Amino acid sequence: MTRHHRVRRPFSLALLLVAVTALAVPARPANAATYPYQDPTLPVATRVADLLARMTLDEKIGQMTQAERGSVTAADLTTYRLGSILSGGGSAPSPNTATSWADMYDGFQRGALATPLAIPMIYGVDAVHGHNNVVGATIFPHNIGLGATRDPALVQQIGQAVAEEVSGTGVDWDFAPCLCVARDDRWGRTYESFGETPDLPSDMTTLITGLQGPSLGGPTSVLATAKHYLGDGGTAGGDDQGDTRLTEAELRTVHLPPFQAAVQRGVGSVMISYSSWNGVKMHGNRYLITTVLKGELGFTGFVVSDWNGIDQIDGAAGFTAAEVTAAVNAGIDMVMVPAAWKTFISTLRAEVQNGHVPLSRIDDANRRILTKKFELGLFERPYTDRSWTPTVGSVSHRALARQAVRESQVLLKNTGSVLPLARADNKIFVAGRNADNIGNQSGGWTISWQGSSGNITPGTTILQGIRAAVGPTTTVTYNQRGTGIDGSYRAAIAVVGETPYAEGQGDRTGSMSLDREDLRTIATLRNAGVPVIVVLVSGRPMDIATELPRWDALLASWLPGTEGAGVADVLFGAAPTGKLPMTWMNSVSQQPINAGDGQVPLFAQGYGLTY
Ligand code: GLC
Numbered sequence: 001m002t003r004h005h006r007v008r009r010p011f012s013l014a015l016l017l018v019a020v021t022a023l024a025v026p027a028r029p030a031n032a033a034t035y036p037y038q039d040p041t042l043p044v045a046t047r048v049a050d051l052l053a054r055m056t057l058d059e060k061i062g063q064m065t066q067a068e069r070g071s072v073t074a075a076d077l078t079t080y081r082l083g084s085i086l087s088g089g090g091s092a093p094s095p096n097t098a099t100s101w102a103d104m105y106d107g108f109q110r111g112a113l114a115t116p117l118a119i120p121m122i123y124g125v126d127a128v129h130g131h132n133n134v135v136g137a138t139i140f141p142h143n144i145g146l147g148a149t150r151d152p153a154l155v156q157q158i159g160q161a162v163a164e165e166v167s168g169t170g171v172d173w174d175f176a177p178c179l180c181v182a183r184d185d186r187w188g189r190t191y192e193s194f195g196e197t198p199d200l201p202s203d204m205t206t207l208i209t210g211l212q213g214p215s216l217g218g219p220t221s222v223l224a225t226a227k228h229y230l231g232d233g234g235t236a237g238g239d240d241q242g243d244t245r246l247t248e249a250e251l252r253t254v255h256l257p258p259f260q261a262a263v264q265r266g267v268g269s270v271m272i273s274y275s276s277w278n279g280v281k282m283h284g285n286r287y288l289i290t291t292v293l294k295g296e297l298g299f300t301g302f303v304v305s306d307w308n309g310i311d312q313i314d315g316a317a318g319f320t321a322a323e324v325t326a327a328v329n330a331g332i333d334m335v336m337v338p339a340a341w342k343t344f345i346s347t348l349r350a351e352v353q354n355g356h357v358p359l360s361r362i363d364d365a366n367r368r369i370l371t372k373k374f375e376l377g378l379f380e381r382p383y384t385d386r387s388w389t390p391t392v393g394s395v396s397h398r399a400l401a402r403q404a405v406r407e408s409q410v411l412l413k414n415t416g417s418v419l420p421l422a423r424a425d426n427k428i429f430v431a432g433r434n435a436d437n438i439g440n441q442s443g444g445w446t447i448s449w450q451g452s453s454g455n456i457t458p459g460t461t462i463l464q465g466i467r468a469a470v471g472p473t474t475t476v477t478y479n480q481r482g483t484g485i486d487g488s489y490r491a492a493i494a495v496v497g498e499t500p501y502a503e504g505q506g507d508r509t510g511s512m513s514l515d516r517e518d519l520r521t522i523a524t525l526r527n528a529g530v531p532v533i534v535v536l537v538s539g540r541p542m543d544i545a546t547e548l549p550r551w552d553a554l555l556a557s558w559l560p561g562t563e564g565a566g567v568a569d570v571l572f573g574a575a576p577t578g579k580l581p582m583t584w585m586n587s588v589s590q591q592p593i594n595a596g597d598g599q600v601p602l603f604a605q606g607y608g609l610t611y
Pocket of ligand 1: 087088089126175227306307
């Protein structure tokens, strides 16, 4: 690596100049000697300026490059000066334990610190409802359930708990919260939304404070990410990564407020949406990223692209030099190039050297990234603080999650006050494929990207919660399809709904009704002549209006996560307090249906019964 500038003068003057230069021109740390950027007593801006002055172009481009853990080695971080690593959904070390995550993190960090300037890397994950890539972590309700709680203080506590578990694995950056305003429930990411109106995601930006702390740099401070900027939840037809066709006024009214709230809370990063606004891909939208987000809103953190998001700017596969330039000049500071990171580095270098990307833009991106790394304390504490590792899946975190499950339950029907159920002297039949299935009750982004059915991580199923809630004089019988029920039972609970999905794979283009298996199960229970309580485990409202008259009770449980006992708490007496975060359709033909649009819903946003 060479310094930036060399000067030629007559010999006598040269000696004098060398002496002066040795003092002024920043040298490179030959050893662990303290340079201004390594001095934590100095202001961050001073440290950033000193470090930036020592960096080569390649080191600056490396800081703007984020690669996926499966595509790099620790040695690559050293050789290519990479500034960030991520785990894509479900990308985990083996064995998938908190300790091996911490060992993995520290291994990559050693690679980053072996560079001449020893700039620590920052590691990002999607801990979107707990540290959900890690087996054994506490899995909290997905955002749609947290929106139903209407409890921002609880959500802040959840952020703090997630930050402790994430910190215990070394990771220092969470691609959360999603502040999407989901306007069409057919969207596969509806469950990542706190609600269909901007007030709810805005209120729940308390998650940012929970994750980051009142300011960055605390012992469990994790950089939060407001995502996906801008309008991801407003695409036509709920088409994931589709086109949001709104006037600027509508875009600002519906989708911008949560990001304003996030910026006001000091969110450290913002992730750009795959979607387009009126046909223009967000990843190339300089007006919204630089003029509005960084200028008008005053966002001083850094902007990260989504997974291969820059590839989509021109609509063709892969990325071109023009797309790299468009994205970086639009204001993207760090580019998530999971596998093609070497090509990205060489392409961006060439685009700077040919003048298409000004060095001032590179320096601005680096200042933003380095500022957050200094503020996080990464230069002083680059390795995992293992004192937090035991918090992963801890009793106290699970208790908090159970409280969140309780508060997220929305009671939509309760004919004859069939709920709450008596714990003693009762006879209850439980059915449904979501009754005894941790994977189904957790939904997408759990252990794997798409999530999956089955016993995928430690937790309590809804059935286990029911069994634990009743006394010795009560019988609980379970059969997934309802086989064996008869008139001797006092009540039947059908736990039905959706099975896990994430992103576009969850988009609904046809029916939003329960499937045949669920409908058959409910019919089997109903035909036995006992009251039927439907517990809907789903990532969104479903089209159930025609079935509802035959149900005695309906509880929307959303995607509760590992602590299914929170659902049983409500079934057996905890008064439900949840309120709908989304308008509930009368029919899928109404989609998109939202508060104030003049359509007549089955249940309005804000609806919820209690005992
Ligand atoms: C995904 C998602 C985004 C996530 C990123 C990294 O495609 O769109 O929410 O943070 O990639 O996993």
